[in-house]
Amino acid sequence: MTSRTRQVVLSGLALVGTMAVLAGCSAAPSDTASAKKTDFRPCMVSDAGGFDDKSFNQLGYEGMLDAAKELGADTNKAESKDATVYDSNIEQLINQNCNMIITVGFNLADATKKQAAANPDTEFAIIDDNSIDAKNVKPITFDTSQAAFLAGYAAASYSKTGVVGTFGGMQIPTVTIFMDGFADGVKYYNEKKNKDVKVVGWNVETGKGSFTGGFEAGTQAKSVAQTLLDQDADVILPVGGPIYQSAAEAIKDANNGSVLIGADSDLYEADPRYKDIAFTSVMKGMRPAVKDVVEQAADDKFSKELYVGTLKNDGVGIAPFHDYESKVDSGLQDELDTIKSGIIDGSIKVETQSNK
Numbered sequence: 001m002t003s004r005t006r007q008v009v010l011s012g013l014a015l016v017g018t019m020a021v022l023a024g025c026s027a028a029p030s031d032t033a034s035a036k037k038t039d040f041r042p043c044m045v046s047d048a049g050g051f052d053d054k055s056f057n058q059l060g061y062e063g064m065l066d067a068a069k070e071l072g073a074d075t076n077k078a079e080s081k082d083a084t085v086y087d088s089n090i091e092q093l094i095n096q097n098c099n100m101i102i103t104v105g106f107n108l109a110d111a112t113k114k115q116a117a118a119n120p121d122t123e124f125a126i127i128d129d130n131s132i133d134a135k136n137v138k139p140i141t142f143d144t145s146q147a148a149f150l151a152g153y154a155a156a157s158y159s160k161t162g163v164v165g166t167f168g169g170m171q172i173p174t175v176t177i178f179m180d181g182f183a184d185g186v187k188y189y190n191e192k193k194n195k196d197v198k199v200v201g202w203n204v205e206t207g208k209g210s211f212t213g214g215f216e217a218g219t220q221a222k223s224v225a226q227t228l229l230d231q232d233a234d235v236i237l238p239v240g241g242p243i244y245q246s247a248a249e250a251i252k253d254a255n256n257g258s259v260l261i262g263a264d265s266d267l268y269e270a271d272p273r274y275k276d277i278a279f280t281s282v283m284k285g286m287r288p289a290v291k292d293v294v295e296q297a298a299d300d301k302f303s304k305e306l307y308v309g310t311l312k313n314d315g316v317g318i319a320p321f322h323d324y325e326s327k328v329d330s331g332l333q334d335e336l337d338t339i340k341s342g343i344i345d346g347s348i349k350v351e352t353q354s355n356k
Helices: 056-071 083-095 106-118 144-158 173-193 219-230 243-254 272-277 286-298 332-345
Strands: 042-045 076-078 100-104 123-127 137-142 163-168 198-200 235-239 259-264 278-284 307-309 316-318
Touching (some): 042 056, 042 286, 076 083, 123 286, 144 173, 144 235, 144 316, 163 173, 163 219, 173 198, 173 235, 243 259
Parallel strands (some): 042 076, 123 137, 137 307, 163 198, 235 259, 259 278
C-alpha cells in the first residue's frame, strides 16, 4: 500500500430508504465535530438494524467516531434499509472519497467483497465476517461463544423455573455463535451442579431453533419471545440487534419475574428503559476494535490480518449484574471468574459450529 499525503502525520492506530448517504456530502459539518487535521476519511455502512440499534451497528459507528475525533478526520455513513442497498451504499461512499469503509455485519460480505475487488486502493474492514481474503479487507470478528458460555451458566444458576431461552434474528453464524455458547454454558452448569436446567429456542446438536427472520423489532420478535415465556423460560437471550426491544415488551407484559440478557452492548447502560429486567449482557468490544483499526489505517498501518475478540484480550465479556447483583447466588461471580480463567487457559473448551 502506498503512503498517503496528509496535512499532518498521525500516530496510533448505517437506515436510508434507497441509496442516500448521510452527512459529509457538502460543505455542511460532517459526523465529527473536531477541527480537521487529516485528509484520511473513514466511513461506515450499517446493516438493516441502523445506527441507533443500541447494538452492533451503533457500537461500530461510535468506534469510528472515537477514532475520527482523535485523528481530526471527517467521516461519512450510510444506513441500509435492507439488503438491496448494501452494494449501492458502499459505492456511494467510495464516490464520497472515503479512504476506509467499514461494513457492519455478516450480511454485507458479498457486497464488501465485490466493492473491495473493484476498488483496490480503498481499504475496507468488515465486522462479524472473516470470509473475504483480500489485501484491502480487514476482518473484525468476536468469539462471542466464550462470553455467552458465561451468560448461559449465570442464567441457569439464576433461573427459578429451570428453563431458560434464546432466539435469534436470522440463522447466520454471527447469531448462532451466541446461542451455541449460551446453551453450552447451561449444559456446563448442569454437569457441575447435577441439575437439569432446560434450554428452549435453540438446540446445538440439531441446529434447530427460533428465529424471527430479520433484525427488526415488532410483532414477530415479540411473538417468538412470548413462545419462550409460554414454555416457562424466565431468562431470555435475544440475539439480533433491535429484536431485544420486543422481547423486553413481552417480558414486561408477562410481569412474572422473567429477565433479559442483552447482546453486543451492556443493555442496562445502552437502553435504560429496560434496566429493571436487564440481568446481564453478552458484550462485544466492537467500539474499541473499530477505533484501533481506523487509527492504524490512518497511520498507514492497515493490515488484512484477522482480528478476533476473545475473553483473553477483553474483546468479549459479560456485563455486571447491576440491580441483580444481590439476587444471584453469592458464589456465582467466583464461579464465573474460575470458568473464565479455564476458557482462557484452554482447560474448558468452548466450541461452536460458527467459529470452526
